[in-house]
Amino acid sequence: MLSHGCDDTGQCLSSYYISRLRIWWEKILIRSLVDLVGRHCDILSLRVGDGPNHARTFVRWTIFKLTRSSINIRITRQRHSLEMMLPVWLLPVVTFVVASSSGGILAAPLQEFSPTHALITVVFSIFMVTIGLSLSFIILTIYYLRLMVYGLPEGATILSSFLPLGPIGQAGFSILLIGKNVKSLLPLTYGDSEILKASTTGDTINIICLCISIMLWSFATMWVIFALLGIQEVARESRFPFKLPFWGLVFPNGLYFLP
Numbered sequence: 001m002l003s004h005g006c007d008d009t010g011q012c013l014s015s016y017y018i019s020r021l022r023i024w025w026e027k028i029l030i031r032s033l034v035d036l037v038g039r040h041c042d043i044l045s046l047r048v049g050d051g052p053n054h055a056r057t058f059v060r061w062t063i064f065k066l067t068r069s070s071i072n073i074r075i076t077r078q079r080h081s082l083e084m085m086l087p088v089w090l091l092p093v094v095t096f097v098v099a100s101s102s103g104g105i106l107a108a109p110l111q112e113f114s115p116t117h118a119l120i121t122v123v124f125s126i127f128m129v130t131i132g133l134s135l136s137f138i139i140l141t142i143y144y145l146r147l148m149v150y151g152l153p154e155g156a157t158i159l160s161s162f163l164p165l166g167p168i169g170q171a172g173f174s175i176l177l178i179g180k181n182v183k184s185l186l187p188l189t190y191g192d193s194e195i196l197k198a199s200t201t202g203d204t205i206n207i208i209c210l211c212i213s214i215m216l217w218s219f220a221t222m223w224v225i226f227a228l229l230g231i232q233e234v235a236r237e238s239r240f241p242f243k244l245p246f247w248g249l250v251f252p253n254g255l256y257f258l259p
Contacts, residue, residue: 085162096132100125104177136167161227172216178211
């Protein structure tokens with residue numbers, strides 16, 4: 001590894017493993033693919049004639065050109081710090097919550113065709129909203145620590161303070177849909193579960209979902225107040241022009257107010 005002129009041990013190891021991956025790609029995987037295509041073309045030629053031989057020649061030539069082409073592998077390392085932390089970390093997490101609400105919307109018309117598939121959709125939505133909401137709480141805890149230690153973000157980035165409304169508000173809407181769907185799907189007339197066959201299970205779950213939604217709405221309202229106070233504080237100290245971060249005023253507030 002010293003012959004490559006690498007000063008960083010991690011960089012040398014990355015170059016070594018990338019070269020080994022290139023050798024595996026060219027020598028093992030591609031050759032196995034060529035042999036597999038050749039065998040299948042030979043079998044076809046025995047059944048339908050010599051036509052597949054042309055296909056075999058073309059496929060082998062194409063794979064040969066692919067092996068000789070350059071293969072670029074990029075490894076991106078991101079370094080995070082508490083000082084640079086922003087609520088934009090919530091954006092990958094919002095997808096879980098939005099997908100769960102979509103499942104709650106689809107489950108209602110699906111009941112007319114297949115109650116079993118509608119129940120599976122609702123259960124999957126429960127998993128999705130639980131994962132998204134749990135990760136959101138973790139990230140919001142880190143963001144609250146960032147505010148306590150380093151203060152408010154500077155400039156137009158303060159508008160990202162509205163982003164916590166997205167997963168929280170949409171999660172409340174999703175849980176409301178889950179409660180309504182469970183109420184209409186239960187009790188079940190099949191299976192061995194005594195809980196799902198009970199006549200009061202659907203109403204109980206619907207009430208619990210309603211209470212959770214009210215709690216989430218209250219929590220989101222707290223973040224609305226925090227965001228407004230933060231924007232007022234930053235706007236008094238400095239003026240920031242219209243920039244890309246202003247989209248943070250549309251997306252999270254829509255998820256909070258529209259449902």
